[in-house]
Amino acid sequence: VIRLYVAGPLAEGAKVALRPDQVHYLRAVMRCGTGDDCLAFNGVDGEWRCRMAFEGRAAGALVAVASERAQTRGADLDLIISIVKRPRLETIVEKAAELGAARVRLAVTERSQPGRPNLARLSAIAAEAAEQTGRLDIPQVLPAATLAATLAGLGERPLMFCDEAGEAAPALAALGRAGGGAWAILIGPEGGFAPAERAAVRALPGALPVSLGPRILRADTAAIAALTLWQAALGDWRGP
Numbered sequence: 001v002i003r004l005y006v007a008g009p010l011a012e013g014a015k016v017a018l019r020p021d022q023v024h025y026l027r028a029v030m031r032c033g034t035g036d037d038c039l040a041f042n043g044v045d046g047e048w049r050c051r052m053a054f055e056g057r058a059a060g061a062l063v064a065v066a067s068e069r070a071q072t073r074g075a076d077l078d079l080i081i082s083i084v085k086r087p088r089l090e091t092i093v094e095k096a097a098e099l100g101a102a103r104v105r106l107a108v109t110e111r112s113q114p115g116r117p118n119l120a121r122l123s124a125i126a127a128e129a130a131e132q133t134g135r136l137d138i139p140q141v142l143p144a145a146t147l148a149a150t151l152a153g154l155g156e157r158p159l160m161f162c163d164e165a166g167e168a169a170p171a172l173a174a175l176g177r178a179g180g181g182a183w184a185i186l187i188g189p190e191g192g193f194a195p196a197e198r199a200a201v202r203a204l205p206g207a208l209p210v211s212l213g214p215r216i217l218r219a220d221t222a223a224i225a226a227l228t229l230w231q232a233a234l235g236d237w238r239g240p
């Protein structure tokens with residue numbers, strides 16, 4: 001079934017304009033026409049079965065027919081990822097969407113990849129992954145910020161600090177002793193954290209240094225593993 005993330009409100013009879021790229025996808029790629037159905041969600045009004053209405057070559061809209069699923073909120077979970085090279089960063093954003101992160105924060109660290117990632121492209125990847133994975137919202141990809149600024153914004157939020165270089169508890173055991181609620185996960189860059197960065201993170205009241213096993217994982221592998229462990233220990237992989 002086709003699922004689309006749309007910008008407008010969804011309610012019975014509501015008409016939501018489609019972006020030109022969405023019209024192209026439905027008409028040219030999926031060979032749909034006026035009167036065909038799809039599902040739509042906007043992160044607020046749940047998921048609606050909608051009818052397509054195309055106007056001319058490049059314009060179109062969805063008309064909401066019936067509510068399929070009420071809106072639910074996923075975990076209040078931030079993935080803080082130190083900026084790595086584009087292909088791996090795009091994989092991380094896509095997997096963060098599938099694994100239920102609410103936000104992806106891009107951190108600039110001493111050894112992170114220079115340059116600014118393309119936010120529009122990463123947001124589109126997040127939306128597409130959310131459509132495919134059946135989420136009722138899309139993860140927000142936030143603009144790059146320094147590690148210090150990102151950590152300052154955490155407040156009391158517990159932080160699963162994936163630290164391959166320092167004393168750290170096995171992740172599953174550590175999470176099993178922790179409480180649920182709002183959390184953040186921190187993954188370092190390909191060159192790892194600088195000693196001063198590691199010390200600053202460990203000084204945070206909510207920091208929980210964890211090990212992801214005896215092998216050094218690539219940043220994308222580490223992000224996937226950390227999100228999986230968190231969801232299994234504290235999130236929606238524990239069952240309804």
Ligand code: SAM
Pocket residue numbers: 162163164165186187188189190191192193210211212213214215216217218219222
């Ligand atoms: N510092 C290592 C180096 O320079 O090769 C590797 C850094 S690793 C590629 C990127 C990030 O993944 C690390 O900073 C850490 O957050 C996470 N990570 C990788 N392996 C890990 C492990 N075994 N335990 C905990 N975190 C790990």
